[in-house]
Amino acid sequence: MQRIAIIGAGFIGAAHAMACSNSDVLELVAVCDTNEVTGQALAKKYECAFFTGEETMLEELRDEIDIVDVCVPTFLHKHCVLIAANHKKHIVCEKPIALTLEDADEIIEAVRNAGVKLLVAQVLRFWPEYVEIKRMVEDFEFGRVKMVYANRLSQPPSWAPWQTDPDKSGGALFDLTIHDIDAVVWLFGPVRRVYAVAWQSETGCYNHIVTTLTLESGVRAVVEGSLEMSESYPFTMTMRIVGANKTADFSMSAGFNIDDLDSARRDLFVYEKGKYPVKTWVDVTADAYKTQLDYFAECLEKGVAPTTITPKQTREVLRIILAIKESIETGNVISI
DSSP: OEEEEEEOOSHHHHHHHHHHHTOSSEEEEEEEOSOHHHHHHHHHHTTOEEESOHHHHHHHTTTTOSEEEEOSOGGGHHHHHHHHHHTTOEEEEESOSOSSHHHHHHHHHHHHHHTOOEEEEOGGGGOHHHHHHHHHHHTTOSOSEEEEEEEEEOOOOSSOGGGGOTTTTOHHIIIIIHHHHHHHHHHHOOEEEEEEEEEEOTTSOEEEEEEEEEETTSOEEEEEEESOOOTTOOOEEEEEEEESSEEEEEEEEOSSSGGGGGGOEEEEEEEETTSOOEEOOOOTTSOHHHHHHHHHHHHHHHTOOOOSSOHHHHHHHHHHHHHHHHHHHHOSOEEO
């Protein structure tokens, strides 16, 4: 059993806390947040300790915490990870790892020097439908892949006002598009070049982005991400793989927004010449956040580093995101 403390009691912190409560290999021992109202409420819900300061929590519970789960806003990731590494705690950090390669490198070096393990929460690598698509790719069911399309579309989030500041969140490019870029790289390998166009919000965030990618494998992909959909637009994500043998089409649409996932409609259909469309019955009741955290706990129990997502892979995805940003700002195709 791995004992975990969550820093950040917002939307994603609450999702991680629920995942821990349903886990057989994790015990939630503490919640930390500067907002006493939300932090205490989450700690009370899951009957664990509450703290307003990371250092105080890690000092007082130094022998009772194995993992620190960093669920704070993006601009605070490095601060919290460095504190956890200094206390020799294994770390889960929400994506993106950072907003710059310099900060990402500082985080990775600190973790390595501390001798602890880091899992950056690129949750699509644990999402049931994406895992099934990954299996299909590895079993060569698609044949030659002609085109990939992915999207992640949302109205502006109501729970995170810091996301309107590009210096704190990076906007939809770093918050949403990074998921699908990671999925494309996970499925099909390194990216050779990118070209992107985007709409920039009044506060300076690139909040609706369309990116074309050419991969070293020859696969072409289009990725769309938006935090600027009209009010009441359901949170939506899509992954479509068009191959010479088969086409797979996954779509999920929440009833209202990302905080209404319980009412989401999720379908993964596979199409093949000469056959009726097949709905692939993956276990959509599996909580990807729980699967992700359980995986990390099991790696720690075995004394091995995570391989499903590594710090090096996370850095590479950030490098692609920064290349997309450069393409938006220059209007050029950017080679990776």
